[in-house]
Amino acid sequence: MCHGPPHAAFLLDAVIGQRLVVGMVPDLETLDETLMQTALAEARNAASVDEVPIGALIFDPSSKTVVATGQNAPISLNDPCAHAEIQALRATGQAIGNYRLGGLWLYVTLEPCAMCAGAISHARIERLIYGASDPKGGAVEHGPRFFEQPTCHWRPQVTSGVLAEDSRVMLQSFFKARRKLKSTDD
Ligand code: ZN
Secondary structure: OOOOOOOEEEOOOEEEHHOOOOOOEHHHHHHHHHHHHHHHHHHHHHHHHHOOOEEEEEEOOOOOEHHHEOOOOHHHHOOOOOOHHHHHHHHHHHHHOOOOOOOOEEEEEEOOHHHHHHHHHOOOOOEEEEEEOOOOOOOOOOOOOHHOOOOOOOEEEEEOOOHHHHHHHHHHHHHHHHHHHHHHHO
């Protein structure tokens, strides 16, 4: 669907949370998986405070740095908009002092919803990389397919399915545990 950026060696030399090993990453696929691991760690953090486990991060391919991370937090923040992507976009805007995030890449563990797809477009994110598909709430390959609409004025390059199984298993076990908790409450 989209032309990917040229494959190149990336040196990851500055990372939030110290979760990535500093060193050369041989190709784009390895880079995507390495950064998705960090997004998955954010998702795990969300689950630890009873939020649906979804995590995101924003990467600057020119400086090879992670600019910001985000975890799903609508319940703890009393904010319906506090999805992982929005948290990461807001933190990045503050970090770089700009509402346009052109040239940056957004990694998220689950297919973005309509709100987040809209925000990604407004932010001019260059590349979107996500993990699991979300047939119920996704808006990239499901539902409104936001980036394909004529009213969408900025389309990122999209790579899907990166460590999708890890994300899917984490979500499934979260909901399974929550259902169990509910049934013992009754
Ligand atoms: Zn969302």
